[in-house]
Amino acid sequence: MLQIEASSAASLDAQIDAAVSAGADVVVGPLQKNAVEILVHRTSLPLPVVALNTSDTPNLSACPNNLIMMSVSTEREAQFIAQTAARSLTTAPQPAKAAILAGPSAWEQKLSETYQQALGELGVDFDVFQVDEEHLAELQKTFEPKLSFEDLQAFEERRKEIQKTVEEGHQRKRALAAVTSEEKARIAMSDPPYAAALLALDIQGASLIRNRLPRLMRVWATSASNPGDPRTSSTSATLTYDLEKVVFSECPIVVRYDAQGFEARFRTAMPYSLAAKRLFALGVDAFSVALDWSAHREEISIDGQTGSLTLDRSASPVVNRKPQLIGVEGGRLIELTMDEAEKGKFPEKSTVEETAPLASVEEVFGNVRRTDVAPVTAEDLGDGPNPSPILNTPKKLTLPTQAQP
Numbered sequence: 262m263l264q265i266e267a268s269s270a271a272s273l274d275a276q277i278d279a280a281v282s283a284g285a286d287v288v289v290g291p292l293q294k295n296a297v298e299i300l301v302h303r304t305s306l307p308l309p310v311v312a313l314n315t316s317d318t319p320n321l322s323a324c325p326n327n328l329i330m331m332s333v334s335t336e337r338e339a340q341f342i343a344q345t346a347a348r349s350l351t352t353a354p355q356p357a358k359a360a361i362l363a364g365p366s367a368w369e370q371k372l373s374e375t376y377q378q379a380l381g382e383l384g385v386d387f388d389v390f391q392v393d394e395e396h397l398a399e400l401q402k403t404f405e406p407k408l409s410f411e412d413l414q415a416f417e418e419r420r421k422e423i424q425k426t427v428e429e430g431h432q433r434k435r436a437l438a439a440v441t442s443e444e445k446a447r448i449a450m451s452d453p454p455y456a457a458a459l460l461a462l463d464i465q466g467a468s469l470i471r472n473r474l475p476r477l478m479r480v481w482a483t484s485a486s487n488p489g490d491p492r493t494s495s496t497s498a499t500l501t502y503d504l505e506k507v508v509f510s511e512c513p514i515v516v517r518y519d520a521q522g523f524e525a526r527f528r529t530a531m532p533y534s535l536a537a538k539r540l541f542a543l544g545v546d547a548f549s550v551a552l553d554w555s556a557h558r559e560e561i562s563i564d565g566q567t568g569s570l571t572l573d574r575s576a577s578p579v580v581n582r583k584p585q586l587i588g589v590e591g592g593r594l595i596e597l598t599m600d601e602a603e604k605g606k607f608p609e610k611s612t613v614e615e616t617a618p619l620a621s622v623e624e625v626f627g628n629v630r631r632t633d634v635a636p637v638t639a640e641d642l643g644d645g646p647n648p649s650p651i652l653n654t655p656k657k658l659t660l661p662t663q664a665q666p
Contacts, residue, residue, distance in 0.1 A: 277306070286555040287308060287311065287552075287555035288308060288309070288310045289310075289311045290311075290312065290313055292314055294316075297312045297316055298317070298318070300325070303324075303325055309328075309329075309551075310327060310328045311329055311551045312328065313330075313543060314330065316330065321577065329572060329578050329579070330580065331546070332582075333542070335484060337582065338510045339376055339483050342459065342482070344379060345481070345586070345603065346479065347383045347385045349602070349603040349604070358455050359459060360387065360455040361376045361388070361458075362390050362461065363389065364392050364393075364462050365393065368485075369463070369485075377389065388455070392462060392470055400473060401474075404473070404478065405454075405475065408451060420437060450477065453475035453477055453478045455478060456479060458474055459481050460482040460486055461483075462482070464485070464488050464489075466486075468488070468500050471503055480506060480507045481509070482507055484512070486504070487509060487515065487587075488503075488589070488594075489535065490594075491594065498592060506589065508586055508587065508589075508597065510586060510587070511585055512585065513567070513596070514542040515535060515539065516596065527541075545565070546566055550570065550572070559572075559573070559574040560572065560574070567582055568583050568584040569583040571583075588602065
């Protein structure tokens, strides 16, 4: 394995030429989206390339034949979640409607737009709602189930009857309170105006909104709403209870391993943050895909650490990724099959045995010590720790600061 190190002044062509000169069979990278766009618009490449991001170019048919692209983009996760949610709505007893709940940030709005496009293409009726803390009460009323006129009349008649037949005092108050309690229970178990909610929110926003949504409303999200590992962080444990019955997409590597399991599987320490784990998973899968791509295999199928990966190069240069679906129930994160997620039936067993030995992971930034890390989206990897090497330390080739003409 070769690692090409280049300064900011070195061109992409210089890096690829260095790989060719060193005898590489395949190139993995670049990661930056603008660099991938440069590759997409080239007429040819001197050797197979596995880019670690995707292009926004609508028509990719003209890109080099030996270029393929893969990523852990939350936008592509949003498309996958919208398609899965749409399939779950087909079992509803009446035409079902979805609600898209989005925060104000640019990436949240982008996820919302992806949801809208995917649901629109599938013919699903939906409304879009902006989430902010000042209007949470109004939003909650919008989603509350409503009783039929006949049911409302029946409860009102019972109250009137109590007023007539029960003497004023403690007994009457108890009787009226019992009717009100029964009415609230009936409302809670009634069909909500929206059968599903798709969250374009970070974990803080998702935890605020979930408890304000009806019990029978299916709630879907991307990895941006991952609460973290509830077994090693008290903050994550609290957030996990806030997200009861939410289903979100994620890289399997993030939820499948504790610290000991990760080190046993990959022979290196587990990265600290969620973003670093996803980047590590992308590297692991890119290595596997690169081995097949260097052998000129046009069709690739891998059960990877970022999800289920498939490629049909004759149809598209983009590796299709189906992330793992994770359900939240009783403070646990549970891996779900597609059928379980669509039907809303969660298995009894959590992803990792509760009795498994665990190690709390601490991060130290400056003088601040903390045992939990706020999740970030794949588009904003932040300044977290670099991913650990996968196997052997690669041979390094350092390019000059100026690209050769």
